[in-house]
Amino acid sequence: MGRWEPNSRERLAAAALELYGERGFEQTTVAEIAQRAGLTERTFFRHYADKREVLFHGAAALExxxxxxxxxxxxxxxxxxxVAAGLEAVAEVFxxxxxxxxxxxxxxxxxxxLRERELIKLASLSAALADALRRRGVQDPAASLTAEAGIAVFKIAFERWVAPEERRELSPVMRECLRELRTAVAADGDRDR
Incomplete structure (x- = not known):
């Protein structure tokens, strides 16, 4: 094995996903991931803090x-x-x-x-969105409510998009979920009058 290996991060991520799928997350070790990728454990730790990070490493860039x-x-x-503009931008990543x-x-x-870690990631994303809305002059609770609603749209759309039967790209799925949210909110508003 040479000192420098091209695409190490991507190879490690692909190996980890394969092994997690075959053996389960808990049963997979960093050594096995590195070996599957044809790399060393040291190389793994140059790219990821632990084996969970393979699944969450893009969170900061997405945010x-x-x-x-x-x-x-x-x-x-x-x-x-x-927030809809943000959803469109995020859809392009996928x-x-x-x-x-x-x-x-x-x-x-x-x-x-890992589910807990995913929820923490989504909460952090919601907080960042609420801050961005506040910087746009949106007051609370509207900023927080809108950010949470946007994250709900993202989460539900993403779950629909990864379903085996879904064939559309993520962007139209997000737009559909956003329309459904707006319809639901408008219908609730009509009932409150």
């Missing part, structure tokens, strides 16, 4: 993309329209990643610790 799109939305955009996302989601769904 940054979402927040930047919300911030860049037209100034006159309603809060939920700004183009050509459906199968990898399905395998990742299956691993997370099968492990309580």
């Amino acid at each position: 940054q993309r979402f927040v930047q799109a919300v911030a860049a939305a037209p100034g006159a955009a309603a809060p939920m329209d700004a 183009i050509c990643l459906r199968e990898q996302s399905r395998r990742r989601q299956a691993v997370i769904a099968s492990n309580a610790e």
Whole structure:
């Protein structure tokens, strides 16, 4: 094995997903992941803090993309329209990643610790979105409510998108979920009058 291996991060991620699918997350070791990727454990730890990070390493970049799109939305955009711009920007990240996302989601769904970690990631994303909305001049509780609603749309759309029967790209699935949310909120508003 040479000192430098091209695509080490991607090879490690692919090996980890394969092994998690074959053996389960708990039963897979870092040594096995490195071996499957044709790399060393030392190389693994240069890229990931632990074997969970293989599943969550892109969270910061995803959050940054979402927040930047919300911030860049037209100034006159309603809060939920700004979040919709963020949803569109995030959907672009997942183009050509459906199968990898399905395998990742299956691993997370099968492990309580990973499900908890996913919820923490989503809560962090919601907080970042609420801050971005506040910087746009949206007051609380509207900023927090809109951010939480946007994360709910993301979560439900993502779950639909990774379902085996779904063939559409993530963007139209997100738009559909957003329309369903808006319809539900409008219907509730009609009942309150």
